[in-house]
Amino acid sequence: xxxxxxxxxxxxxxxxxxxxxxxxxxxxxxxxxxxxxxxxxxxxxxxxxxxxxxxxxxxxxxxxxxxxxxxxxxxxxxxxxxxxxxxxxxxxxxxxxxxxxxxxxxxxxxxxxxxxxxxxxxxxxxxxxxxxxxxxxxxxxxxxxxxxxxxxxxxxxxxxxxxxxxxxxxxxxxxxxxxxxxxxxxxxxxxxxxxxxxxxxxxxxxxxxxxxxxxxxxxxxxxxxxxxxxxxxxxxxxxxxxxxxxxxxxxxxxxxxxxxxxxxxxxxxxxxxxxxxxxxxxxxxxxxxxxxxxxxxxxxxx
Numbered sequence: 001x002x003x004x005x006x007x008x009x010x011x012x013x014x015x016x017x018x019x020x021x022x023x024x025x026x027x028x029x030x031x032x033x034x035x036x037x038x039x040x041x042x043x044x045x046x047x048x049x050x051x052x053x054x055x056x057x058x059x060x061x062x063x064x065x066x067x068x069x070x071x072x073x074x075x076x077x078x079x080x081x082x083x084x085x086x087x088x089x090x091x092x093x094x095x096x097x098x099x100x101x102x103x104x105x106x107x108x109x110x111x112x113x114x115x116x117x118x119x120x121x122x123x124x125x126x127x128x129x130x131x132x133x134x135x136x137x138x139x140x141x142x143x144x145x146x147x148x149x150x151x152x153x154x155x156x157x158x159x160x161x162x163x164x165x166x167x168x169x170x171x172x173x174x175x176x177x178x179x180x181x182x183x184x185x186x187x188x189x190x191x192x193x194x195x196x197x198x199x200x201x202x203x204x205x206x207x208x209x210x211x212x213x214x215x216x217x218x219x220x221x222x223x224x225x226x227x228x229x230x231x232x233x234x235x236x237x238x239x240x241x242x243x244x245x246x247x248x249x250x251x252x253x254x255x256x257x258x259x260x261x262x263x264x265x266x267x268x269x270x271x272x273x274x275x276x277x278x279x280x281x282x283x284x285x286x287x288x289x290x291x292x293x294x295x296x297x298x299x300x301x302x
Contacts, residue, residue: 008041013029050063093122094122095125099144101128107161130228144274155277166246166248168245172258174240238254
C-alpha cells in the first residue's frame with residue numbers, strides 16, 4: 001500500500017501536538033493543509049487515526065499504534081539524511097530551538113547573527129515557549145532552559161552568561177511619591193508589578209544577602225503573564241505605576257538611562273545561567289551539532 005511520506009509526517013506532527021493549530025505552528029504549515037493530509041492518509045488506510053473535537057485532537061488506538069511505529073522510523077530517516085549532510089563543506093538544513101522569551105531577548109541576540117553568518121545554509125527557527133516542554137514532541141531539535149527545569153535524560157550545554165541576577169527597580173517619580181524600600185519585606189507596603197506563569201503560579205520574588213534568603217509575595221495593581229507580557233510591566237514601571245522585578249540584563253538599558261532606579265541592589269539574587277538542552281538518546285543532527293560547537297567555541301578559545 002503506497003502512502004505519501006508528507007501525509008505521514010503531517011499525521012505525526014498533529015498527533016504529537018494534539019492540535020492541528022499547534023501542529024501548524026510547529027511545522028510552519030497551515031492547519032487546513034495538515035487536516036487535508038491526515039484525511040488523505042485515513043482514506044488510504046481505511047481507518048480513523050485521530051479523534052477530533054472542537055477542543056482537542058487525540059489519536060485513536062490505531063493512531064497511537066502507528067505513531068509508535070513511525071517515531072523510530074522517522075528518526076532513522078533523519079539520521080540517514082544527516083549522513084549525506086556530513087559530506088557537505090558546511091552543514092545545511094533546519095534547526096528548531098524552543099526557548100523562553102528571556103533567552104530570545106537576552107541570550108540569542110549575541111549568538112545568532114554570528115552563527116548564521118558562519119553557516120549560511122542552515123535555516124534557524126526559534127519558537128518562544130515559557131513552559132517546559134518535550135522538545136521532540138514540540139517538533140524542535142533543542143531547547144534553552146535553566147538547570148532547575150532540565151530533565152534527567154537531557155544533555156545540557158552552557159549557553160550565554162554563566163551567572164545572572166534578578167533586579168528590582170522603580171521610576172524616580174514612583175520613589176518620590178512612595179519612598180525607597182530598604183529591606184525586601186518593605187516591598188509588602190509598595191505597589192509591585194507581578195508576573196504569572198501560564199500554569200497560574202505567580203513568579204516569586206526572592207532576595208539574598210550574606211547567606212540570608214528572603215522570599216516575599218507582594219501585591220500591586222498589575223499582574224502580567226510571565227514571558228509574553230513582561231514588557232508591559234517594564235513600561236508600567238517606567239511610567240511610575242510600581243516596582244518591577246526582572247532579569248538585571250533586561251532592565252539594564254532603563255537603569256543606565258535613568259528611566260528606572262535600582263532598588264535593594266545588595267539583595268539581588270545571583271543564579272546560574274541557561275543551558276542548551278537536547279535528548280541524549282538521539283543522533284545529533286548536523287545543524288544542531290554545528291550550533292553546539294559554535295556556542296562552545298568562545299569558552300574553549302584562548
